[in-house]
Structure formats: C-alpha cells, structure tokens
Amino acid sequence: MTAGVVILGASHAGVQCAAALRESGYLGSITLVDVQKDHPYQRPPLSKGFMTGAASAESLCLRGEVFYDAENIDLRLGVQVERIVRDEHKVLLSDGQVLAYETLVIATGSRARPFLEDCAVENVYTLRTLRDAEAIRAAAETTEGPVVIVGGGYVGLELAATFRTHFQRIVHVVEAAPRLLMRAASPALSALVAAKHQEAGTVVHAGRCVTGLEQVNGAVSGVVMQDGEVLPAGLVIKGVGILPNQELAAMAGLDCQDGILVDQYCRTSDSSIFAIGDCCRFPEAFSGRLVRLECVQNAHDQARTVASVISGKAQPYTAVPWFWSDQLGMKLQTAGRWEDGMTCAVRDESEKGKMSFFHFSYSGQLCAVETVNHPALHILSRRMILSGVFPEISQVENVDFDLKRLLA
C-alpha cells in the first residue's frame, strides 16, 4: 500500500473529503486525524437544535460509526498533528506516531477568536465544539441573571434567540460594529433581524464595545462597556469571530494570509498539499477575489474539488456560496456573497411571512440573494447566480412576476 492521502481535521471538510475520495473511486489509503475525541459531528446544530435540547448529541454525527470501517478509512481521534515535514512527506502526531503521505489535505478549520482572555472568571464561554455547547447548556440551567452575548454575528444571534425564547432569560447583544451581522449580511437583512430580536425582548447594543468583565466570588457579574456602563450578567458568551487554524501550514513554510492560500483546485504553495474549509483562502470564481468562507457549503464543495483532483478528474472550485441560519422562527438563507456598495432590490412578500433582498453589482450582475422563510426562492437564486441569468430589478420587486420563468 502506498502512503496515500492523509487528512488533518475530521470535521465537515475532512470527513467529506474522505467520503468524496471513495465516491470518486480512489482506492489508496485514507487516514483522517483529529485532536477531538468525539466522533466527527455537525457544528451548525450546536447553536440551534442542540442548544434547545431538540437534537441529541448522537443525531449530530456526520457519518455513522460503521462508515469509516466500511469505506476503509483509518479514523484517528484524540491525536493532535504537531508538525508537517514537507521534504520527507510526513506528519508528526502527538502520540509519537509518524504518518507518511503522498497527498496531504489540511482541513484544520478555525477556532474562536480570543477576547478578554485575561478575565479568567466562571460562566464565560465561547461556542465552537460539542463540549462548549454542553457547557453552555448546563450553564443556562445553573446560572441566574441576564445573559450577555458579545458579538452580533450569526452564532451569537442564534444563541440570543435561544436564551430569550427557550430559556426565557434577559438577553443583551453587544456589537462593536454599527449594526448586527455587519460582515455577513446586507444592511436591509441586518435591520430586519435586529427588529425581530428587539421584538422578542433582546436588548441590542450596536456600535458599543466591551472592555472588561466584573466578577463576584470568581463568577462573572457584569460586562464593562467602553463608556463605563456595566451591564449586569450571570452568563457571558463571547462570539467575536474566528481565526483560521493555519499555524501548522505556516510552520511548514506554506503561504498564508489570514488563511492558508490555495488556488482554484485548493492546492497550496506545495503541489502535494491541499487546504479546504474554514482554514483556507481561495480565489473566488465569480469575483476573482481571495476570500475565506466559514460555512458548511464551502467545506463540502472544496472537499469534493480536492477529491476530484486526487482521483484524476480535476474540477476547479466554482460553487456559488450559500449559508443558512435559524433564529426566532426565521429561516435565513443567503445565496452568493453580499458586499458593501451593491444595489438592493426588495421582494416583499411579508403578508406571507417571506422577504427577500436581491443584490446587484454596478454592472447589473446578480451577486447575492438573502431570503427570509423562502427556501424555494433560495434554491432558485443559487441557480440564477450560477447560470448568469439575472432578473431585472422591476421583476424582483413585482411579486406577481414568476422568477422561475427566467430559467425555464
């Protein structure tokens, strides 16, 4: 048996890569290594169904345990990859073992961005892993007083919704940027989401910074704002973004720039090493820009791209990005990527509980569609963006115009 493929990180990207390799007929050895001991699981439910108790830990498994044996994939859990030795095509593991590779796939993902690390008090959490989610759920039952979420991104807002409606807590969301979802969503969607959270009783502090924490007997008691105000808090969740896990790659001399740099085949600056998922920065087919995405779609589609290259049927990565979030009874879905400066057309079907925002570039290209409670339009939008068949703004705004006709 040859050295085969070694995949670092067994989460959405790594597991999908192993599966896609087998689906594409790859017969060589596949070794999948992850520092976590838990069987590889889905992360999105951690801030959604798992937090409310609607989804069990078992239901989160990415693949059933039999999958790895059945597909002859050597899954090694609880082992950290400590070094990549490129000139010997080897990786060194924390248990002293050495793995030889013919092709290496780095799928090491991301970690919570450190924030207020010098304030070591109890009942302050970040959410990235199943263990984090379990700890937060337990703290929801054992703590009292307001919950303060630091960071108004998607994960923070999903938690705010759960703490408000499921645990019936007083909730504050503090966001340093002037509006919620500043990085990921348009001002239109952001305003709609903020209004929903406020209606639900959450206090939104946009454009305000947190500078410290107060404590009583070692447990958090307040969140200190830059202007000196202290928000009382019995539980604090820090959700101020993530950092790509690129250190192994950087130490091995691979090019990195807030993410491991790859080409349209997810190949790094070393032709036998690929990087996929949250940890990489790649040239986006539509805009030509170097971007780093943090979503399951990107992890899965890049995994398939790498499998296609390794199995000799190389397909470049050209997928339309998409993302979803569930909060306060809203299904938020985004197809494509919104950027500041785009023209927004609104399809207002609010009497049916639906709303959509279409975003066009300066040249009239449809770049992103944000839908609220409209999965069918989300799917159609992905097809429109991919096919290059775009509606006129007047067609978007006319809810009687059947957008499906454009692709017929």
Ligand SMILES: Cc1cc2nc3c(=O)[nH]c(=O)nc-3n(C[C@H](O)[C@H](O)[C@H](O)COP(=O)(O)OP(=O)(O)OC[C@H]3O[C@@H](n4cnc5c(N)ncnc54)[C@H](O)[C@@H]3O)c2cc1C
């Ligand atoms: C709470 C939460 C909710 C989310 N909700 C959504 C959502 O609704 N929709 C959506 O599209 N996306 C969502 N995301 C984002 C999505 O989960 C990520 O984009 C996705 O997990 C990326 O997959 P990945 O495999 O690239 O990285 P990760 O999931 O970060 O996995 C990387 C793996 O590599 C391992 N690893 C790292 N370094 C080493 C090492 N040195 N040795 C061994 N193992 C290592 C880690 O233990 C980890 O298991 C959410 C994320 C979180 C945390």
